Amino acid sequence: MAGVAGSGTGQGAAGGDGDDSLYPIAVLIDELRNEDVQLRLNSIKKLSTIALALGVERTRTELLPFLTDTIYDEDEVLLTLAEQLGNFTGLVGGPDFAHCLLDSVRLLAVEACVSIAQLLSEDDLEALVMPTLRQAAEDKSWRVRYMVADKFSELQKAVGPKITLNDLIPAFQNLLKDCEAEVRAAAAHKVKELCENLPMEGRETIIMNQILPYIKELVSDTNQHVKSALASVIMGLSTILGKGNTIEHLLPLFLAQLKDECPEVRLNIISNLDCVNEVIGIQQLSQSLLPAIVELAEDAKWRVRLAIIEYMPLLAGQLGVEFFDEKLNSLCMAWLVDHVYAIREAATNNLMKLVQKFGKEWAQNTIVPKVLVMANDPNYLHRMTTLFCINALSEACGQEITTKQMLPVVLKMARDQVANVRFNVAKSLQKIGPILDTDALQEEVKPVLQKLGQDEDVDVKYFAQEAISVLALA
Numbered sequence: 060m061a062g063v064a065g066s067g068t069g070q071g072a073a074g075g076d077g078d079d080s081l082y083p084i085a086v087l088i089d090e091l092r093n094e095d096v097q098l099r100l101n102s103i104k105k106l107s108t109i110a111l112a113l114g115v116e117r118t119r120t121e122l123l124p125f126l127t128d129t130i131y132d133e134d135e136v137l138l139t140l141a142e143q144l145g146n147f148t149g150l151v152g153g154p155d156f157a158h159c160l161l162d163s164v165r166l167l168a169v170e171a172c173v174s175i176a177q178l179l180s181e182d183d184l185e186a187l188v189m190p191t192l193r194q195a196a197e198d199k200s201w202r203v204r205y206m207v208a209d210k211f212s213e214l215q216k217a218v219g220p221k222i223t224l225n226d227l228i229p230a231f232q233n234l235l236k237d238c239e240a241e242v243r244a245a246a247a248h249k250v251k252e253l254c255e256n257l258p259m260e261g262r263e264t265i266i267m268n269q270i271l272p273y274i275k276e277l278v279s280d281t282n283q284h285v286k287s288a289l290a291s292v293i294m295g296l297s298t299i300l301g302k303g304n305t306i307e308h309l310l311p312l313f314l315a316q317l318k319d320e321c322p323e324v325r326l327n328i329i330s331n332l333d334c335v336n337e338v339i340g341i342q343q344l345s346q347s348l349l350p351a352i353v354e355l356a357e358d359a360k361w362r363v364r365l366a367i368i369e370y371m372p373l374l375a376g377q378l379g380v381e382f383f384d385e386k387l388n389s390l391c392m393a394w395l396v397d398h399v400y401a402i403r404e405a406a407t408n409n410l411m412k413l414v415q416k417f418g419k420e421w422a423q424n425t426i427v428p429k430v431l432v433m434a435n436d437p438n439y440l441h442r443m444t445t446l447f448c449i450n451a452l453s454e455a456c457g458q459e460i461t462t463k464q465m466l467p468v469v470l471k472m473a474r475d476q477v478a479n480v481r482f483n484v485a486k487s488l489q490k491i492g493p494i495l496d497t498d499a500l501q502e503e504v505k506p507v508l509q510k511l512g513q514d515e516d517v518d519v520k521y522f523a524q525e526a527i528s529v530l531a532l533a
Contacts, residue, residue: 091126099136106143110150119151123163140167169195169206176217184218189226196230201239208234208245212252220258228269235273240282247277247285251292254299263300271308278312283321290316290327297338305338310347317351322366325355329370332377341382349386356390361399368394368405372412380417384425392429395448396441403444411451422456427464434468439477446472446480446487453491461494466503473507478516485511485519489526505532 087109090102106126110118126140144163151159168191176188192214196207207214211231215223231253234246254266274296277289293312297305313335316328329352336344352374356367371391375383391413394406410430414422430452433445449469453461469491473484488504495504508530511523527533 088125096136100139103136103139103143106140107146107150110147115150115152115156118147119156119159123151123159126163165195165198165200165203166206169203169210173210173213173217176214181219181221184222188218189222193226193230196233201237201242204234204237204239204242205245208237208242208249211246211249212256215253215256223257224265228265232269232273235277240280240285243277243280243282243285244288247288248292250274250289251295251299254296263304266296266300267304267308275312278315283324286316286319286321287323287327290319290324291331294328294331294334297335302339305335306343306347309335310339313348314351317348318355325366326370329374329377332374336377341378344378345382345386352387353390356394361397361402364394364397364399364402365405368402368409371409372416375413376416380421383413383417388425395430395433395444396436396438403440404447407444407447407451410448411455414452414455419456419460422452423460423464427452427456427460431464431468434472439475439480442472442475442477442480443483446483450487450490453494458494458496461491462496462499465491466495466499470503470507473511478514478519481511481514481516482519482522485522485526489522489529492526492530500530500532504530508532 087102087105090098093099093102106122110122113122126144148154148156172188172192172195176184179187192207195203198204198207207230211227211234215227218227231246231249234242235250237243237246250270254262254270257265274289274293277285280286280289293309293316297309300309313328316324319325332344332348335348339347352367355363358364358367368391371387375387378387391406391409394402394409397403397406410426414426430445430448433441433448436442436445446469449461449465453465456465469484469487472480475481475484485508488508492500492504505527508523508527511519512527514520514523
């Protein structure tokens with residue numbers, strides 16, 4: 060409740076706004092947040108004072124949302140709040156606006172159900188709590204249904220396995236196909252927790268028959284937030300359902316999500332590959348999901364290729380160096396000669412992140428030789444990519460690899476016929492200079508930069524002189 064909550068927590072703060080009349084309101088708002096239950100109760104009993112000061116519109120648009128967002132509380136506080144709101148009709152603008160109050164009370168009722176359910180026997184739960192929960196799960200206000208979805212795991216633990224099977228699972232099915240995307244997304248987030256918390260006996264059958272059909276629908280949901288929410292948890296089902304079910308039933312869903320047009324959905328799948336790998340093994344993973352990743356990596360649309368490049372360090376960490384070298388290394392090198400500059404640039408940054416992940420020795424043996432070969436490529440753009448890679452890799456690779464393997468190639472490229480390559484040589488020497496020792500700088504770098512400083516091309520001359528100045532070689 061930015062308007063009122065932000066009006067200050069002391070006399071000076073209220074006065075600073077030029078309205079001392081708001082000071083008591085600020086105090087009451089503070090008391091609503093206080094750790095002392097009695098203070099909160101006292102403040103709730105004075106809600107009508109706050110509402111009168113704010114006026115009907117601000118009570119509807121600020122105070123009520125503040126109350127339902129802020130007060131997740133002891134039963135006594137919730138009960139007192141519900142009682143107070145019962146007398147609020149006039150304070151929100153009369154009967155035409157009474158629905159605002161009903162929403163708030165019903166939202167609080169869901170909170171109360173979670174708290175109360177933990178204290179009651181199964182019979183009392185069925186008689187006292189479940190009628191309210193059933194109504195809330197089918198409430199006409201999407202916010203109330205959202206609250207049920209959001210609190211589902213807590214409700215499940217509170218009511219126990221029998222009521223979960225008889226009442227909560229049918230309610231959960233309805234939430235997963237709710238007409239409001241926010242509700243479906245909240246329910247989708249809870250899929251894994253719901254399945255984990257089911258009793259072991261019969262769990263697989265319940266998931267396969269009563270949950271999975273609804274999950275399959277959500278994979279092709281029209282709303283990207285719903286698909287993304289599901290993608291963030293769906294991989295976790297593989298550890299619950301085991302290898303056979305994962306291969307037969309879940310892998311097709313993972314594949315569909317891996318090809319989803321929404322980047323966040325794809326990222327959520329790639330981010331969680333490790334738990335699937337644990338269940339079905341790297342071989343099965345490489346036969347099923349990897350071809351889809353390769354397909355995306357070679358997609359005709361450059362933005363799709365770009366998205367996969369950005370996921371590559373994450374993927375590498377999930378799959379390990381051996382698997383990466385065998386299946387994905389060639390892709391990473393191919394991106395360096397892509398016809399789109401943004402792809403070449405991203406591929407260069409990708410190499411740097413891979414070296415940070417897999418280490419200098421891996422870089423020396425696997426990456427650096429392939430990068431340096433490109434220095435002889437007939438296409439000058441590819442020769443320039445060699446320089447960009449050296450710029451990116453030098454720091455991660457360290458002084459020895461930079462001096463012995465990279466520097467000789469950069470110095471040789473100073474004689475390139477294309478001026479663009481030559482001035483990028485000057486820029487590269489400026490970039491890697493701080494990594495080199497004094498001998499290399501004085502004996503190898505300085506003469507080359509001095510020669511480039513006399514180049515016929517204006518840009519080459521400029522960047523060479525700038526490098527001499529920055530590296531203090533004058």
